[in-house]
Structures are given as structure tokens and as C-alpha cells.
Amino acid sequence: MTAFLGLLDFIFAWGYTFVFFWIIRTFIPLRTNLLLKVIAFFVCGYLADSIIYANDAGSLLGTMVGFFAFVLIFYRGTFMEKLSVLLVFYPALIAINYLMLDIGGRIFKAMTHATYEETLVSPELTLISTAIHTFSLFLRLLFWVGAWLVLRRFLSKISSHLTLRMWLIVDMLVLASFVAIFTILYFMPEDTLISYPICGASIFSSFGCMYLASYICDSMQTAYRAQELQMQKDYYKDRIRDEERVRRIYHDMKNHLRILENQPGTDETRRTAFLTRAPQKATASCTVSASPISERRPKNMTVNAVSARRTGYSVSKS
16 A cells, blocks of 8 residues: 555656646746756756755755756746746745645644654554655645646746836746745744745735736737737828828819810910820820821921932932
8 A cells, every 4th residue: 555655656746747847838938958858857856846844944945046046057038037937936836845744744643643753663654644645745736737727828928928127027026925935934933834824825926926927918918909000090091191182182183284274375285284184085186186297297398308318329329
């Protein structure tokens, strides 16, 4: 039975590692190298399963420094984005691991009233302790799966749409839960139950800031769409205004040409006004007006041309 529970511990622990790793990967992209991705998964398994004790600066600071180095090495993005990953996920990580360990220990003591030394030498107590630990791992896995199902709609859009100024706003909001969870666990009072509400508040504060960041992204996209629609509206207004101005100019020109055509003047003026007002009749007008011009040509022009040719021919011949 203990071996079976140990197998379940292994499955639940690495299942939790995969879910936690996938949540961070959705929030900020991994590096493209396949070997780095594999190494990042196993390093994440070590960090995500870290044991957090109260009044233990080593576990608190070690997890924080290791987690930040893990994000800096294996993930892409700006420094501000990587710092945001630390501020958002570190409080939830240590709060969940601490609650799992502390609540499991309280349940075991309430059930058995045994000490740690008695548990080591008693197979029954070891089985009970393993069962409680397995159940705690299962609850932790369920929590992070639920967190993934709730946050998956928000995580992917946060890193790709937030500007530097928006990241600063989100980080300042998350910093409160970061400082609160670190302070309460490091300066733990004798009654550890006091830390439970703060741990819960830090977890939901971190996830609430992710929702807030997603809401900011949606608001920015809505503002951009409204601005784009307003620009399109202004553009089409200008087009309509230009078309109306061209239509007025065309109407004024048509009236002006009609006046020029009707008023007394030279034949060329009336002919130009008529051709400009009615282009479709230009070819016919040119055909009709060609014959009178040729008829008005002096006859001696042909005679002079012939005589010029003959003179030129005779000169060249001589």
C-alpha cells in the first residue's frame, strides 16, 4: 500500500509540475532551444515542489532567488516581464506549498497524536502520513488545474499587449501580496493559523492582478478599435466632402461653358465650349468642321506647292 501511495505521489507531483510549467509558459514564452526546454521542465519540477517552512529564511529566499534565476535563464522577454512572473507566481507558489505542508501536519497530529520519532518506527503511522501527503499533493494538483482553467483566457493576451507603463502598474499592485506573504511566513507568530488568511489573500490577489492585466489589455484593444473606426469615419467624411466639392466645381464649369457657348463670340470659342461640355460629340464635330476649312483653302496654294516641287526638282537635276 505504501508503494502504491508512493507511485501516486510521483504522478501527482510531476502532474503538478507540468501544470505549473505550462501556466508560466503561457504567460511568457520559453526559449526556442529544445534542450533548454527539457532542462527547464526538470528545474521547474524541483522549484515548484520546494518545501516551505515558517521562520525559515533559507527556504523562502532560496526559492525566490532560484525561481527568478529560472525565469531569467529559460524564458524570453524583457526584464520587466520576467520580474512580473516572479511577483505574480512566487506568492501563490510558496503559499500553496506552505499550506499543504502545514495543514497536512495538523491533520496527522490531530488523528494520531504521534511524534516524528514514533512515525518513523511505526508502519501504521507511516502509512497514515503517506496517505495524508498523497491527498495533499492531489489537492494541490487540483488547485493548479483549476487555476489554469480559470486563467488560460487571460494569460496569453497579457504579455503580448501590455506596455512598459502597464507592466509597472501591475507590478506595483502585485508587490503588496509579495511582501505580505514573505513577511508573514518569515516573521511567523506562534499561532500559525494567523497566516492562513494572508496566504489565501496573497493567492487570490496574485490571480486577481492577472485578471486586472487582462482587463487592461481588453480596454486597450477596445480603445484602439474605437480610434481606428473614428479614423475611418473621418477619412470617409473627407472623401464625401471632396466628392461634393468636385461635383460643385463640375456643375459650375458646366454652367460657365454653357454661357460661353450661347454668348456671341468667335467660332473657335463656341466650338471649344461645345466640345468641352459634350466630349462625346467631339469626333463628329471635327469631321463636320473639317470640310469648310479645306474648302476655304486658296486654290493657288496647290499651284504654288506644285511649282515649288518642280523648281526644286529642276534645281537638283541641274
